[in-house]
Amino acid sequence: MRIASWNINGIKARLAVITAWLEQEKPDMLCLQEIKSVDENFPRQPFESLGYNVQTHGQKGFNGVAILSKLPFDETHRGLEGDENDKQARLIEGVFSTASGAFRVCNIYLPNGNPAPGEKFTYKLDWMDRLHDFVVSRLKLEEPFILLGDFNIIPADIDCHSPKDWYGDALFRPESAERFRALLNLGLTDALRATTSEPSYTFWDFQSGAWRKNNGIRIDHLLLSPRAADRISNIRVHKELRGWDKPSDHVPIEGDFDF
């Protein structure tokens, strides 16, 4: 089973690119971030025609996440618990069954947090603390659990072309990195970093010729519970998509699992 994550920066603007990629790669599951659409306006039919079940958690104009899955959804959960005043659509989770048992995929669009310090940075850190509590509850289930998406976290110097450009940024500040490490310390595996010590960027800014200069960052991640880590055989970043026409500023990251 191939499971991918992709921040597509607007479903309306990216529909043609996404369907072209799905027809070419045929992943079993694609988790989208930044759909920037309400649920009613999400174009379900093009994906259903390609054999995907569609679940969305949208909001007007900003944010929004969705899961496209060839396997049917046993359960779906929307939103991150812990703050009844948080209305931003940044988390959707699906539970799926296979012959080898159930597994769970949680798709997140973690807040950017800039400028830091400030209200947005505080929101990011609070969101990460709530995510930590959520992950603790999921790990207690002792099932294969994949936490994936756009984390808006650069885990280490190797994950950006030019670390000095990122000092003080909400994606790279110690408070952010510390909370990311706390997730790993719960027992989650950073799937990409577990398989290579090379840089492997997932985002290149639209501005300043970042793609041409390979001035990228690695901020899209697959984190695996122990039982999910046991099942992964390969992981890849589809860097080539950044060079397609009408690209997103992010590219897909995809893992191969034996369920």
Place this chain on the structure above:
DNA sequence: ATGCCGGGTACGACCCGA
């Protein structure tokens, strides 16, 4: 480079992203 691009809303600018 607190905005160089690109997408959103809405139809002229302004908000947001990383």
